[in-house]
Amino acid sequence: MYELKAVHKRYGLAKVALRKIDLTVRDKEFLVIYGPAGAGKSTILNILAGITRPTTGDVLRDGVSILHLPPERRDAAMAFENYALYSHLSVGENLAFPLHARGMARAEIDQRVKRIAEILGIGHLLDRRPGFLSGGQRQRVALGRAIIRPADIYLLDEPVGHLDAKLRHKIRAELKALADDLNATVVFTTTSSREALALGDRVAVLNQGRLEQIGTPADLYHRPANAFVASFVGDPPMSFITVEPRREADRVAFVTPDGMPVATLRADALDGLRPADASIQVGFRSNEVRLAQQGDSAALRGRVDVIEHLGHSKIALVGIGRDQVSVSVPAHTSIHVGEEVAIAFPRDAVHLFQDARAVVHAVPSV
Numbered sequence: 001m002y003e004l005k006a007v008h009k010r011y012g013l014a015k016v017a018l019r020k021i022d023l024t025v026r027d028k029e030f031l032v033i034y035g036p037a038g039a040g041k042s043t044i045l046n047i048l049a050g051i052t053r054p055t056t057g058d059v060l061r062d063g064v065s066i067l068h069l070p071p072e073r074r075d076a077a078m079a080f081e082n083y084a085l086y087s088h089l090s091v092g093e094n095l096a097f098p099l100h101a102r103g104m105a106r107a108e109i110d111q112r113v114k115r116i117a118e119i120l121g122i123g124h125l126l127d128r129r130p131g132f133l134s135g136g137q138r139q140r141v142a143l144g145r146a147i148i149r150p151a152d153i154y155l156l157d158e159p160v161g162h163l164d165a166k167l168r169h170k171i172r173a174e175l176k177a178l179a180d181d182l183n184a185t186v187v188f189t190t191t192s193s194r195e196a197l198a199l200g201d202r203v204a205v206l207n208q209g210r211l212e213q214i215g216t217p218a219d220l221y222h223r224p225a226n227a228f229v230a231s232f233v234g235d236p237p238m239s240f241i242t243v244e245p246r247r248e249a250d251r252v253a254f255v256t257p258d259g260m261p262v263a264t265l266r267a268d269a270l271d272g273l274r275p276a277d278a279s280i281q282v283g284f285r286s287n288e289v290r291l292a293q294q295g296d297s298a299a300l301r302g303r304v305d306v307i308e309h310l311g312h313s314k315i316a317l318v319g320i321g322r323d324q325v326s327v328s329v330p331a332h333t334s335i336h337v338g339e340e341v342a343i344a345f346p347r348d349a350v351h352l353f354q355d356a357r358a359v360v361h362a363v364p365s366v
């Protein structure tokens, strides 16, 4: 188990890359660090590898500080998005290099090279020099060279970032299967929500050097801790409608500024809600709402601003007052931009946020 304890990293005087991060990497888990560009993902990997030293804080391995250990004395295998290969060696020799360096027997080296090359779809390239490969092929060789050797922890920094969507999908699945197979501890960074949810046993969401939330993909998707996680995890992002609370006996109704009711929740489920005038928003996933049909009681009226075609379905972005809600509709639904529509929503299955922090997730009103 690796632990970052209150790890703070400043580059130079002004640039804070990590703000007092506490993060545990459990043995044998596939941990994804997910965040926008510049969030501090690579800095965390470099600190785990011993390449970068935290400004303050500690790094532990099984409870013992490893801060003083240089990279070569930490058993971490790293792959970067832009990883240099040895240009004078063939692909096969590049893959075998880390194994030769550890004195592994020839037969085992050949077997490992073959297996990794098969997984990454580069078996036919083993005799080529890196200079004769495409960017995507080079990236696969670099990834192969990182994961080919046994290591205590694999640190993979956007290792499939350069690949086209189809290959990314394929290698992602292979990588996950390989990690499971090898019982490997992996920390993998990405800027893709889909990749984070697909790969992670757990996902750590990082934003501007801050750890916003860490949890299973289901935790992050269904119980986001705050509005940032809600809108950053899942595609399309969660939509929000600004509401005002109205106390009604043992319940609280949340209504839009022009009085349309959006949700009604039991007052005793709202312990976390402060009575203050702080902004309150109701959040919806695109599959938690639908276009209203005749007879639907709870419906919000709006106008279709944008339609995105996803193939198997469409996403309609519907403007309601000053907010916009994503609604998932079947691909064959006839709907066009500018059209007035009504949105039906489960009045009691909502996510409620106050000042961007989650207060309640999906509590039935009874």
Ligand SMILES: Nc1ncnc2c1ncn2[C@@H]1O[C@H](COP(=O)(O)OP(=O)(O)OP(=O)(O)O)[C@@H](O)[C@H]1O
Pocket (backbone or CB within 6 Å): 011, 012, 015, 016, 017, 035, 036, 037, 038, 039, 040, 041, 042, 043, 044, 191
């Ligand atoms: N050596 C450095 N000197 C100064 N600033 C740095 C250095 N390395 C990183 N930074 C800054 O620290 C912040 C975090 O960088 P980091 O590379 O860890 O982010 P990231 O989440 O990996 O981003 P990306 O997805 O773009 O790789 C960024 O604002 C970056 O500009």
